[in-house]
Structure formats: structure tokens, C-alpha cells
Amino acid sequence: MQKLVLFFSFLLISTGALAQRDTSAFTKFNDFNNLVLNGGVKKPEAQKQFETLLKRINILEMIRAERIIPKTQWVFPLKGYKSSAIGGTHGNGYFDKGYRYLDGNKHGAHPAHDIFINDRNQDCIDDHTQKAVDVIAVDDGWVIACTNQWEPNSNMRGGKFIWIYHPATHIFTYYAHNNQIFVKPGGYVTQGQKIAEVGRTGYNAYKKRSPTHLHFSAFKLVDGIPVPYNPYEQLKKAKTL
Incomplete structure (x- = not known):
């Protein structure tokens, strides 16, 4: 025995x-x-x-030796910021009609919230702190896709992006337009961990007309495929670090 x-x-x-x-x-x-x-x-x-x-x-x-326990609350995806930094009025910048994950880079919807930083001269540095703004994981999970490469002549919308899968809740989160990424596929991240710094990469985000922001999305599985849902209420309740 x-x-x-x-x-x-x-x-x-x-x-x-x-x-x-x-x-x-x-x-x-x-x-x-x-x-x-x-x-x-x-x-x-x-x-x-x-x-x-x-x-x-x-x-x-x-089969991991350590289980991921669901958190009751997200942390806000930008360090030092809160939901008042979300663009639009009461989160009305979110628009997911017509979006399909399998369409890849070709879609006209905006299933996300743009979260703006204080950066009038568009140098990716916070005007108040004079430092880069950290992008942080809203919850524990696995980095399943990301890229730290992007060229200004690229038509890729997300620029330098990160996908995180949160197995405890079966939710995916997406962080785009980053300046620099500090994770890679297969990395396990904990809630509040720095994963990137806010940037201006991506087809539209790179243009002068666009204020510096993080493009943040959340997805649930529907019929085996990620489908966007509006995470505005979760972001409103999220804890600021």
C-alpha cells in the first residue's frame, strides 16, 4: 500500500x-x-x-500540481488607472456586431474598450509620472499567443498584442497596441503581473489622430470558438494597482 x-x-x-x-x-x-x-x-x-x-x-x-482558483474581482489592466480612463460615455465605444474570431485581421467591429493614458505628445510616456504605463493581467492565466514584432507599414490592427486564457473561468482576454511585451506563449501569469507597456502599435493606433491607449477585449467560449462579450461592468469593479 x-x-x-x-x-x-x-x-x-x-x-x-x-x-x-x-x-x-x-x-x-x-x-x-x-x-x-x-x-x-x-x-x-x-x-x-x-x-x-x-x-x-x-x-x-x-495535470498541473497547482490549481488556478477563480478570483472574485479583476484588477484594472493599466497600472495606476481606473475605469474613468475608458473611452466613450459609459463604455459605449464597445461594438461587437459582425466580429468573428476566425475572420482574423479582417473585421469592421470594435469588440473592445480603449483605455487611454495621459500622453499628449504621443511618446508612450505618462505625462504625470514621466514613466511608461504598465499593462497588467486582469486575472491568472496562460499566455497563448502574442507578438513583440510590428512594423509601421503593417496593416495588422492589433500591433504588438497578447492573448491570455484564464482556465478557471474559461475566459480569454486580449491586450493590443502595446509598445513592448514581457511575456511569451506558454508563460503562466498571475493577476496584476506586468505583461507589457502601453504603446501605439497597430494599423490605426499608430496614426497621429489616435490618442495613446490600450485596446482591451474579453471573450467567452460559444460553440467552441471565442465570442466577445462586453466586460465594462467587470472593468468598473476592477481593483486599481
Whole structure:
């Protein structure tokens, strides 16, 4: 009996360690996301690939030695800022009609809230603190896709972006237009952890007419695919760090 207990203890520890080391599922998801953005995969096949990759990530999460416990409250995604920095009136800048994740870079909707920083001269530095503004994870989760590369002549809307999957709630969050990213696919982030700095990357965000802001979205799974929902109330209740 003692040997059996030791065996299962060893199995639990070893599989947990393996789950924390195995980043191939996240690398594959990142590659898949890039294909979607570039229109390099047909939608029926893309949906199958998405479901397969997410199942693998969920399996890795199940065998982790440490469980992610759902938080009752988000933290606001910009350090030192609160919901009053959200553009529009009462969050009316959010518009998700016509958005589909599998459309990639080609969509006309705005399923997000733009959160503006104090940056009149558009140098990506806060006018009050004279420092870059930290983008932070609203909750614990896995970085499943991101890019730290973007050129001004690119037509990619998100610029330098990050996707985080929150397995405890099965929610995805998306952070775009960053100046610099400090995470990579397969990284596990905790609530409030710095993941990037606010920037002006992205097709529209780079233009002078656009004030410096973070583009923040949240998604739920519907029929196996991320579908945007309006997170305004969660952002209003979020804790400021």
C-alpha cells in the first residue's frame, strides 16, 4: 500500500512538472493564431484546430500540481488607472456586431474598450509620472499567443498584442497596441503581473489622430470558438494597482 501511494505521488509530481515545462501546445496555438490573422487557414479547419489546441491546453492545466482558483474581482489592466480612463460615455465605444474570431485581421467591429493614458505628445510616456504605463493581467492565466514584432507599414490592427486564457473561468482576454511585451506563449501569469507597456502599435493606433491607449477585449467560449462579450461592468469593479 505504501509503495502504491509513493507511486501515485511520484506520478502527480512528474506530470505536474511536465505540464509546466511543456510549452509546445502554446507555441502551436500562437502559430495557429498567426495563420488566422493572415487568412492562412480555412474556417472549418480553423475551428477544428482551435478546439484541438484548447483541449490540449486544458489537459495540461488539469495535470498541473497547482490549481488556478477563480478570483472574485479583476484588477484594472493599466497600472495606476481606473475605469474613468475608458473611452466613450459609459463604455459605449464597445461594438461587437459582425466580429468573428476566425475572420482574423479582417473585421469592421470594435469588440473592445480603449483605455487611454495621459500622453499628449504621443511618446508612450505618462505625462504625470514621466514613466511608461504598465499593462497588467486582469486575472491568472496562460499566455497563448502574442507578438513583440510590428512594423509601421503593417496593416495588422492589433500591433504588438497578447492573448491570455484564464482556465478557471474559461475566459480569454486580449491586450493590443502595446509598445513592448514581457511575456511569451506558454508563460503562466498571475493577476496584476506586468505583461507589457502601453504603446501605439497597430494599423490605426499608430496614426497621429489616435490618442495613446490600450485596446482591451474579453471573450467567452460559444460553440467552441471565442465570442466577445462586453466586460465594462467587470472593468468598473476592477481593483486599481
